[in-house]
Structure formats: structure tokens, C-alpha cells
Amino acid sequence: METPPFLSGQLLLSMPGIGDDRFDRTVIAMCLHDEGGALGLVVNRPHPDLRLHGLLAQLDIDPGVVPDALVLEGGPVEPGHGFVLHEADYAASGTIRVGNAWAFTSTLDVLQAIARGDGPKRWHMVMGYAGWGAGQLDMEMRQHGWHLAPGDAKTVWDTPIDKRWERAFALTGVAVANLSATPGRA
Numbered sequence: 001m002e003t004p005p006f007l008s009g010q011l012l013l014s015m016p017g018i019g020d021d022r023f024d025r026t027v028i029a030m031c032l033h034d035e036g037g038a039l040g041l042v043v044n045r046p047h048p049d050l051r052l053h054g055l056l057a058q059l060d061i062d063p064g065v066v067p068d069a070l071v072l073e074g075g076p077v078e079p080g081h082g083f084v085l086h087e088a089d090y091a092a093s094g095t096i097r098v099g100n101a102w103a104f105t106s107t108l109d110v111l112q113a114i115a116r117g118d119g120p121k122r123w124h125m126v127m128g129y130a131g132w133g134a135g136q137l138d139m140e141m142r143q144h145g146w147h148l149a150p151g152d153a154k155t156v157w158d159t160p161i162d163k164r165w166e167r168a169f170a171l172t173g174v175a176v177a178n179l180s181a182t183p184g185r186a
Helices: 052-058 108-116 136-142 153-158 161-171
Strands: 011-014 027-034 037-042 046-051 070-073 077-086 096-098 102-105 123-133 146-149
Touching (some): 011 161, 027 096, 027 161, 037 136, 046 052, 077 108, 123 136, 136 146, 153 161
Parallel strands (some): 070 123
């Protein structure tokens, strides 16, 4: 069976009935995918217990000019590890650019820049990530647990959080109302 193309810079969407509640109706901004594995950040699941100003206080960073904002649950792996997913036109120490779609940074200087007002214009603070070992995501895609969509800036930055899954599917011509959690028979 053919291996899916490297997915960095694209959106990975969970299919209904994926069988893992941690990924139910998720949109994942894929950041790394190669022979060694994959890493992505969920962009449509708010953290239930944490907001930006609370996180900045924990890190002894003055919130400065940044308004309080949602923190996202980026995935089940290392939920205490933070990332800032941001537009690709911003770079700081430790920034990893993901094509033209976006970049991510996990060093404190990006949060300090955001608080000062000279960080990236559009960003998401994300705790944890979705990770797969070598070949694991490729296998899951062949088993139809995931759907691939273009890395669309409007979906990631401008679409309300509760509409991102539907919008990302629509980019591929799929209406989520037509999706089923159980396969049919011919």
C-alpha cells in the first residue's frame, strides 16, 4: 500500500468514529512528518483549565499589552509542554518554520515578545501535542482514521474554534453532515 505524502504544513482531520475520544472532531496543524514520525498541534480544542494570562503568571511573565486569550489543548503528549503556533513570517530563537503555512516556537522568548506586543500578529498558545512514531500515522491514515486538508490560514487563524473542523472538511469538498462513524456495505 502506498505511503501518504509528508504532511507538514497541512491540516489533519479526525474522521467520525476514530475510536479515540482525545481526537474526536479535531483539526491538527501538522508541523513535522518524516520517516521518524510526526508531530502536530490541535487547533480546535480549548484547554478547560488554563488561559493565557494564567499561564504567563505561572511563568513569571508580565502580560503587558496582550489581552487574555484561550490556551489550546494541543494533544495528549506532554500536556505540560507549551508551544506557540504562529504565522510563518515571525521567527525567534528555536522557531521551526513549516513551509509557508505556519511556524511554531517552544521557547519563552516568543511569549515575552507577545506580551510586549512585538511578537507574531496571529498565534495560538498550545499545551501538549499529538505525536506518532515512525510509520504510525501513515498506518492510521491507511485505516481511514484521518482525512487530509490543505494548510489553510483562514481555518487556523480566522475561523471560530467550534467551526474549524467543518470548515477544514469543506475545503476538500466534504460536508460533515454526510460523514458516518460506521462504514457502509456495498
